[in-house]
Amino acid sequence: MYKNKEKEVVMMAHLSFDSSALKKFVHDNELGEMQAMVNAADSQLRNGTGAGADFRDWLHLPSEYDQEEFARIKAAAKKIQADSDFLVTIGIGGSYLGARMAIDFLHNSFYQAQTPEARKAPFVVFAGNSLSSSYLQDLITLIGDHDFSINVISKSGTTTEPSIAFRVFHELLVKKYGEEAANQRIYATTDRARGALKTEADANGWETFVIPDGVGGRYSVLTAVGLLPIAASGADIDQLMAGAAEAEKAYVDPDLSKNEAYQYAAYRNILYRKGYTTELLENYEPNMAMFAEWWKQLAGESEGKDQKGIYPSSANFTTDLHSLGQYIQEGLRNLMETVVKLDTPNHDLDVPGAANDLDGLGYLEGKSIDWVNTQAYKAVVAAHNAGGVPVMTVHIDEENEYTLGYMIYFFEVAMGISGYLNGINPFNQPGVEAYKTNMFGLLGKPGFEEVGDQLRAEMDD
Numbered sequence: 001m002y003k004n005k006e007k008e009v010v011m012m013a014h015l016s017f018d019s020s021a022l023k024k025f026v027h028d029n030e031l032g033e034m035q036a037m038v039n040a041a042d043s044q045l046r047n048g049t050g051a052g053a054d055f056r057d058w059l060h061l062p063s064e065y066d067q068e069e070f071a072r073i074k075a076a077a078k079k080i081q082a083d084s085d086f087l088v089t090i091g092i093g094g095s096y097l098g099a100r101m102a103i104d105f106l107h108n109s110f111y112q113a114q115t116p117e118a119r120k121a122p123f124v125v126f127a128g129n130s131l132s133s134s135y136l137q138d139l140i141t142l143i144g145d146h147d148f149s150i151n152v153i154s155k156s157g158t159t160t161e162p163s164i165a166f167r168v169f170h171e172l173l174v175k176k177y178g179e180e181a182a183n184q185r186i187y188a189t190t191d192r193a194r195g196a197l198k199t200e201a202d203a204n205g206w207e208t209f210v211i212p213d214g215v216g217g218r219y220s221v222l223t224a225v226g227l228l229p230i231a232a233s234g235a236d237i238d239q240l241m242a243g244a245a246e247a248e249k250a251y252v253d254p255d256l257s258k259n260e261a262y263q264y265a266a267y268r269n270i271l272y273r274k275g276y277t278t279e280l281l282e283n284y285e286p287n288m289a290m291f292a293e294w295w296k297q298l299a300g301e302s303e304g305k306d307q308k309g310i311y312p313s314s315a316n317f318t319t320d321l322h323s324l325g326q327y328i329q330e331g332l333r334n335l336m337e338t339v340v341k342l343d344t345p346n347h348d349l350d351v352p353g354a355a356n357d358l359d360g361l362g363y364l365e366g367k368s369i370d371w372v373n374t375q376a377y378k379a380v381v382a383a384h385n386a387g388g389v390p391v392m393t394v395h396i397d398e399e400n401e402y403t404l405g406y407m408i409y410f411f412e413v414a415m416g417i418s419g420y421l422n423g424i425n426p427f428n429q430p431g432v433e434a435y436k437t438n439m440f441g442l443l444g445k446p447g448f449e450e451v452g453d454q455l456r457a458e459m460d461d
Ligand SMILES: O=P(O)(O)OC[C@H]1O[C@](O)(CO)[C@@H](O)[C@@H]1O
Pocket: 092, 093, 094, 095, 153, 154, 155, 156, 157, 158, 159, 162, 216, 217, 218, 301, 429, 432
């Protein structure tokens, strides 16, 4: 494995935030001048004096997680591993993205195509995150006669997409195993006491796990929402929580010279006020593409409200340098970039030699491919910087559970601070109801008839 001394230092830090490429965009005095505002945001977040204070329980999840529930999650994961080839994980938004990104991040890039023996765990598949009938049928076909279990995840228990998918897979499960045995294969992650799913689970004896009241969907990956599917996939959730717990300690001091998560929040705010209104989260590892999708919900639902907020987008490098790269270099100058850069890959290879040198790559013969990747990253930072795009970098040492837990907490705490810095409630999401109301109207849901009539009339116009 390729390592150097500099990387060893980074490894000890697990994660480090690098703002050195911002010099052209942010003066030296500006960060310090944010300190008073950051102190106020910190107080809102830590003391519950800000809007949305009831949804801050994610802050102490890593250190205070219910140990009885944690043990049950691990036991359920073991049972699923023993009796299932597939775990159908049903949920959407915060009830989906965390588990999905973590499983991609923590496993072989071709996890999905591995044999069960190589994977040493069931194939965790996802449903209920779209309304595509083809997707559902393709998944049914993939599962075929294999053994499977279901983890249905919904705080409300009435979200349309997962509810439909759950009906489909529940029916399939009962058909395959009979009602009683099917009930032993359903794991419901939902509200502690209320809601449709909790009621149904209790009535049927399904094992249930809790989405705590004070944790919103996008902050729930370190609850059973993420932990059960992640554990079932064979990943080490003890290490995931240990990394997050370390970050919980690391990002507690509001002093901007010490707290890198707060620095990130402050720099985003400084840049946003200068007109950099879109942020691209970028990676140089294909298995981090879903991490950006998780981050987009975290940032978008937390900050995009009251007609303001940074628009969260993403790009996957180096592939998107050959598509979005043109726009980033020369398009509308409202972009900022945050790169998640992996410093030590799980595997490294050398560029092979070739008898002839027709592709002109001879000069790279014997060089590590990760070294090439890192030079590409450095080259892109310099090019985008010159082109007028501020770039920040979050360096992570390795792709493992510990680092992922650490990074999850880094971004969560940064978004909380960032939201308060922008004068909004970072923990609600009132805007997501608008499409639901219209959809319910068009679908004819009882109580929404008037909306439906009005929409149909407008559409006929
Ligand atoms: O867990 P539920 O209630 O099904 O909600 C799923 C997702 O829907 C939202 O409420 C809004 O779309 C998200 O915040 C949440 O993560």
